[in-house]
Amino acid sequence: KAGVTQTPRYLIKTRGQQVTLSCSPISGHRSVSWYQQTPGQGLQFLFEYFSETQRNKGNFPGRFSGRQFSNSRSEMNVSTLELGDSALYLCASSFSAGGGDTQYFGPGTRLTVL
């Protein structure tokens, strides 16, 4: 079974621009979550989508948004990029929503903001 895929793998943007990242979950998984990993903060939860609905959102500004499509694929958008948005963005999928379910991660998208 194919794993979680993320595109693109690397991205370089400048301050003020916006960016869209894409994630395809494992086949049959309906929950997709996004995380930001930075050296100082570790992995921080951004949001979770299940059946095209955002279930939960972490403590991030409104510049971070996402959506999920009917085939469970998800996109994450960051508008008005800031230098501090440079990070590894990880997508993870699981079968069910909420806690108590193992998440499987993609390879991540490395975003660099100049």
Add this chain to the structure above:
Amino acid sequence: DQQVKQNSPSLSVQEGRISILNCDYTNSMFDYFLWYKKYPAEGPTFLISISSIKDKNEDGRFTVFLNKSAKHLSLHIVPSQPGDSAVYFCAASAEGGSEKLVFGKGTKLTVNP
């Protein structure tokens, strides 16, 4: 305030010996715990999990122990191999929690040949 803490940023172990990675949590609502292994420039790889109704779960060389009263879990790797060298993250979740998974900041394990 960190809900999941991995107090040792790094650990060095000799090949063949036991590696013990520790994790503490503060939220008593957490009921599912996982360990992930991460290599640079890759996503975390799921290793092993444990539900709060158990105190031990074993999978090959990996064993996770959960002490609910102490809000502490540990991952034992026996025997350790050089290929185990990576960053290990402890994560926790709560049914109905506001975050899907809450992660510790990781422990970098180095297994020396």
